[in-house]
Amino acid sequence: MRLLKKYGLTWLVSLLLTTLTCGVVMEVLPTTVVERIDHFLYDLRMRAQPTEHDPRIVIVDIDEKSLDQIGRWPWSRNVVADLTSSLADHYKAKSIGFDIIFAEPDTSSGFETLRKLSQHELKDTPGLDQRLRQLRNELDYDGRLAAAIKDKPVVMGFLFSNEPRSVSKGVLPPPAFSEDELEGRRLDTLNWTSYTANLARLQSAASSGGFFNPVLDQDGVVRSVPLLAKIDGNYYESLAIATTRAALGANTVRPVFLQADAMMSEEALRQYGAIASLAMDGPLETIDIPVERRLTTLVRYGSKGGVEDSHFTYLSAVDIIKRRLPLSALEGKIVLVGTTVPGLYDLRATPVSPNYPGVEIHANVIASILDANFLHRPDFSVGYDLLQVILVGLLLGICLPLLGPLVGMGLSFGTAVIIVVLNFVLYSYGNLVLPMASALLLVAVLFVSNLGWSYLFEVRSRRAMVGLFGEYVAPELVAEMAANPKAYSMEGESRDLTVLFSDVRGFTTISESLQPNELREYINDYLTAMSEDIRNNRGTLDKYIGDAVMAFWGAPVFLPDHASLAVATALKMQESVIELNQRFAKRKWPALHIGIGINTGLMRVGDMGSKVRRAYTVMGDAVNLGSRLEAITKVYGVGVIVGVQTREAAPEYAYRELDRVRVKGKNEPVPIFEPMGLFKELNHVARARIEKWHDALAAIRAMRWDDAEQKLQALQADKPHGLYTLYLQRIQHYRDNAPPADWDGVTTFDTK
Template sequence: MATKYSPGEVVRRLFAKHGARWLLALVLTLLAGGQVMGMLPAFLTERIDLFFYDMRMRIAKVETDPRIVIVDIDEKSIAEVGRWPWSRDVVAALISKMTDSYEAQTVAFDVLFAEPDNSSGYATLESLAHSELKGLPQFGQQLQTLKPKLDFDARMAAAIQGRPVVMGYNLSNEPDAIAKGQLPKPVFTLASLGGRRLDATNWKAYGANLPQLQEAAEAGGFFNPLLDNDGLIRRVPLIAQVGDNFYESLALASARSALGATRMKPIFLQQDAVMSDQQLRDYGALESIALDTKPRPTFIPVERHLTTLVTYRGRGGVHGGAFRYVPAVDILKGRVPKNDLAGRVLLVGTTVPGLYDLRATPVSPNYPGVEIHANIIASILDGDFKQRPEFAVGFDLVQILVIGLALGLLLPLLGPLWSIVLAAGAAFGIGAFNFWLYDSAGLVLPMATALLLIAALFICNLGWGYLFEYRNRRAIVNLFGEYVAPELVAEMAANPASYNMEGESRELTVMFSDVRGFTTLSEGLQPNELREYINAYLTAMSEDIRGNRGTLDKYIGDAVMAFWGAPIALPDHAARAVATALKMQQSCLVLNEEFAKRNWPPLKIGIGLNTGNMRVGDMGSKIRKAYTVMGDAVNLSSRLESITKVYGVGVLVGQATRDAAPEFAYRELDSVRVKGKNEPVPIFEPLGLASELTAAQRASLDKWTAALALVRRQQWDQAEQEILALQQENPHGLYDLYLQRIAYFREHPLPADWDGVTTFETK
C-alpha cells in the first residue's frame, strides 16, 4: 500500500530534492531581469536581438513599390552622355524632363553639387572681360548676351526653380572637416523650440550644394546614416543638429514634398504631469514628428537621437530590390513611357563602378545607398514603421519572469525527453509571438534574453548530475592542492605514471619565512584581529609561493615552509625561490598599507633560502603523513631565516643558492658558523636582478664589498671610514652591526688565527 503524505510533507520532500535547482533557476531569472534593467552588460543579447531583427527582414516577401523610382546614372547613361560628373546643362535638362515632361511628384538628388561647373568656359571668358579685354565693351556686352547659355549652374538653378526638387548634402564630424556650400532652411531652431533641446545627432561641418542651387530648390536633406557596432546600417537620423539649427534628412524632405506638407511640428513625450518645466527642457525627447498633411496630419515616430529603423525591402539593386531602376539617359531621350514616371517620387543616384554608393545592411553587404532613402520614404508614405516601443523593457521583464518561474519550477520535475519538449516549445512560442508582433503591429521587441534564459535553465537542469560529480572531484583536487599547488596537481594528473610519493634524494631549494617580533605583535591585537592579521599574511605569502610553482610544505605557527623542484622538477628552482622571496617582501609592503588603515602594527618577515640535496617524499607516521623535505640543507635554511634579524635584512641565502641563481645581484654579509654545523657558510642578501640594478646601487655594492674585505683584514680605521660613508648615503642595520663589531674588536683584540667567521650558538 502506497504511503500517503500530507501536502506540507510533499512540498518538503520536493524542496529537499529539487530545492537547489529551484534556487539556481531563481538566481538565473534574477540575473536575466537585472540584465534587462541595465544592471549587467547586454552586448551578447543585443547582438542576438539584432540577428533576429535582420532575419525577419531577410525572409520578408518582396513586392515592387511603383511609387518610388530610382533614376540611375548607370554605365549605359555614362556611355551615351559622357563621363560623370555631367555638365550642369545636362543635369538641368534631366530635371526639366523629370518634372515637366514626366510630371514627377518629387525629384530628390542623392548626389552633391558642391563645386561650380566651369565646363562651358564662361568663367574664363568672364575673367577676361574684367582683365585683358576690359577695354572692349562689345566683348562684355556679348558675354552678357551669351550668359544664359554658358552659365550652366544658372541653367540648372533655373530648371530647379519652382519645381519639387530636393537637394541632398552631407554632414561631417571629421576633425579636419569644414563647412562648404549652403544648407537649406532649418526645420527647427533652438529659439523656435522655446528652450527645449532635442536629442539629435550633432554635426559640426557639412558639404552642401552651391548656394544658387539650394536656394532654387524646394527643400534639401542630408543623406548620413548611422552605423551600429557591427558596421551595419539599421537606423537613419530623420533630423540632425548643426549649430543652433535642426535639419531634415533627404528621405524626410522627399516624403514631405511628396505628401505636400510645408511644415512639421515636434511632438514631445507627455511628461508634464511628473516633470517640471526645467526637466522638460532638459529631457527634450520627441515622441514623433507631425507633418501638416491633409486631411489629417501625418505622424512619424522617432527613436533615440531622432532616428528611425529602416525597413529594408528586398536585397537591393536593379534585380534584387523593391524599387524600379530607370537609366537617366532613357529619361533624357524620352524613351520611358510617361505613365511609368508620372506622379512618382524619383530618386537620382548612381550605380557606376567607382561611384556606386554601396552600404553594408542587414539584408546585403552591398546595398545601394539610394535605396535606403527609398525605403524610408516608402515607410513614411505608408505610415508603416518598425519601432522599439517604450514598453519594450517592461515587456521583456514580464516574459522573463514568466519563463523563469514556469520553467524553473517544472524542469526539475520532468525527465530529459519532456524537458526538451518544454524548453523547445517555450523557445518556439517566444519566437513566434515576437514575429507576429513584428508583422502585425511593426513592433521590434527583444527576445534574446528570454531565449538565453530558456537555454540556461535547460542546460543547468540537464547537466546537474554531471556538474554535481565534477564539483565532488574538484573538491578532492582542492584538498590535495593544500599541500601541492593545484596547477602542479593538474600537470601531474596529465602524466601520473611519472610521479609518485615515494621518498627520493633530489637537489631542491627550500625556504623558511617567519614573522619578526610575533610575540609582541600578538599582545597588541585582539584575538579576532590577530586571526585576521595572520590569515592575511599567510594568504599573501602562500599566493606568492604557489604563483611561482613552489610547493607549500606547511605552516608552523606564524612561519611558512616551502620548497621548489618537487614533485615536478624545475631546472631553475633556485632562481624561482629567490624571485619569490623578493616578491614576498614587496607583498609585505602592500599588506602594511592595509594594516595601517586598521591601526595594526606593521608586518616584518625574515626569509632564509638554501639549496642542496635533501630527502623529499611522503613522510610521517602511520597516523598522519605529509609530502615534505628533510636534510642538512633544510636545517641550514631554517638557521639562515633566524639570523636575518641580526643583519637587518629581509632575505638571506646560502652559497649554493647564490651559485644556482647567478642572474641576481647579491650582497655578501658574512661568513657564519650556525648551530649544528662546523663548516662556515658564506651568507648573502639578494638585491634583485643584476640587470635591473642602477648605477648607484652597483657603486654602493662595490663600496660594501671593499669595506667587508677591510674588516676581514682587521684594518679597523679604514673599514670604519668606508662603512660610515655608506651609512650616511643609505642608513642600514647592517652598517650599524659592523660599526659595533669594529668598536668591540678594538677593545677586545682578536686572536692571531681569527678566520673572519661569526659563530652562532643558538638556533
C-alpha cells in the same frame, strides 16, 4: 522540503542566471552579445517579411549605361539640368530628391577661362566681349541647373559630419525649426559640427533640402536613419522627410511632445524631452511619424535592393534625359536621383543585403511615411523583455531540474518557439520591434546548465554506484546500473534470488602442508579464479569467509535467469578447479577440491550490518539452506548440490536427485539434486546412467534392498562414484536396522 533539499542548489543557480539576465535587460550589466543577437534576429525578421512592388516611388539611377552614353561622373551641371527639366517639366514628377551634393562650382564649360583671356591675352580681339555676354547664360552650367530647379518640387541633398577639423562647405537650406522654438524643451537627437552642402545659388533655387546621413549600428549595418538632426542650434530634415513633404505639399514638420499628466509634470517633461512623434502638416491632413531614440526611425526594407531585386522601379538616367520613356513611367511619382554604380561609393550594408543602394534606403522611409506604416520599438519594450525573462526563468528554472533530458529539451524548445512566434506575430501584425535575444539566451543557458548539472550529478551517481557495487558486481553490471542509477539502491527489499556457497575441502590439511607465502599464493589464485567465474556469469560477489566464497544472482540488477546463471557458474568453478590443480601439481602443491551449494528462494537483500561495518548481502531461510547444501556435498561425494527451487528455475540442466534431507534448523524435508550439465549436451550414455540411478533410488525408498543393491553395483561397475558407495552402505545399515513401515526416506542432518 525533500524537493528543496534535492533541487535547492539547482534552483538557486537558475535564480542567479535569471537575475543576471534581468540586469543585462535593464543595462545594469552592459554587454554587446545580447545586442548583436537581437540585431541578427531583427535582420532575420526583416528578410522574412514579404513586400509588394511600390509604383509610387521611382529611383532614377546614374548607372553604368548612363555613364557609358553620357560620360564619367561627375557630369556637367547642364546635363543634370536636362535631367531635372525632363523629370519636372516633361514627366511631371511629383517631387525630386537628389541623393547627390553639388558643393563645387561647375567650370567644365570653359567660360571662366575665356573670360580671363578676354581681359588679358585676347582683350584686343574685336567682338569677343559681346560674344561672351551672349554665351554667358548658355555656358553658366550652375545657372542652368538653378534655373531648372527654380519653382520646382526639387529637394537638394547634403551631408553632416563630425570629423575633426572639418570645414563646412556650401549653404544649408532653411531649418525645420530652431532650438528657440522649443520653449526650453530639449530633443534627444544627433548633433553635428560641420556639413557639406550645395552651392548657394542651387540651394536657394530648390524648394528645400535634406541630409542623407545614415545611422550605423556597431556592426556597421544601417537599420535606422535620423529624421531630424541638429547643428548650431537648428534642426534640419532628412532627405526622405523633405522629399515627402515636397510631394505632399506639406509646409512644416514639427515635434509632438507628450502631454503632462499625474505621472509626470510639465516641468519634468520639459527636462526629459519626451517626444511622442513628428508631425508633417499637409494641406489635407497631418501625418504622424513615430520616432525612436535620437529622432530616428527603423527602415522597413522591402527587398534585397538594387536594380534586379528591388520592389521600387529603377530607371536609367540617360533614358530620362533623352526622354525615351512614356510619360506614365514618372508622372505623379516621387523621384529619387542616385547611383548604384559600385565605384561611386553609395552602397551600404543593411539587414537584407551587404551592398544596398543608399538611395533606396530613402525610398523605403518615404514609403513608410506615405503608408503611415512604421516599425517601432515601443516604450514598454524593456518591461516586455524583463517580463519574458522572468517568466522563462521561473518556468524553466523550476521545471527543468524535475524533468528528464528529453522532456526538458522539449520544454526548452517549446518555450523558445513560443518566444519567437509571439515576437514575429507582434512584428508582422503590430509593427512592434521587441527584443527576444535575452529570453532566448536564458532558455539556452538554463537548459545547458541543467543538462550539465544533470550530467555531473549522473557522473557522481555513477561513481557512487561503482563505489557501492563495484566490489561485488561484474563490471558490465555496474555499467548497466550506472546507465540508470535511480533504479538501484542499497536499501533492503525482498526478492526471489539464487545464492551460492563454495568451500574448500580439507583446507586445514592444505594449510599445514604449505609455507605461509605459498598458502597466500594458493588461496589468492583459488579465490581469484572463483571470483572471475562468478562475475563473468553476472553474479554479485558477497564475501569471502576464510576459504569460502558467497555470491548471489538477481540483485542489485534484476536477472530473470538468475538460477540458470548460478548453476552455470558452479559447473564452471568445478572446471576451473581442475585447471588450478594442473598448475598446482607443477609446483607440488596439494590438490584442491571444493563443494558448492546453491539454493533459490525469497531472500532479504540490501545494505546490512552495524554502525561499524556494513555490506550489501542477502539473508533468510533460503540463504541458510544454500549454506547447508554446500556443507553436505562431501557427504554425497559430489561437487555441487542445488535445492529443488533452483532445479525448477533452471530446467535446461539435467539433474541427478541425491536425496531428501532435513537439514539443521529446518523441519521440512527438501529434495536435493546434483546438476550434471546442460541436458542437450549430455549423450545417451550419460542420460541412461542418470535414469539407472533414479531407478536405484526409487528401489531404496521402496525398501527393495536387494533390487537397489543390484542396481547400485551395476552403476559402480560401470563408473565408480562415492554416491553409490554411500547408498550401498546405507542399504547394509537398513538391512541391519530396518526402518519403520512409515519411513519417508528422508535423511536428517543434525550438524551444519
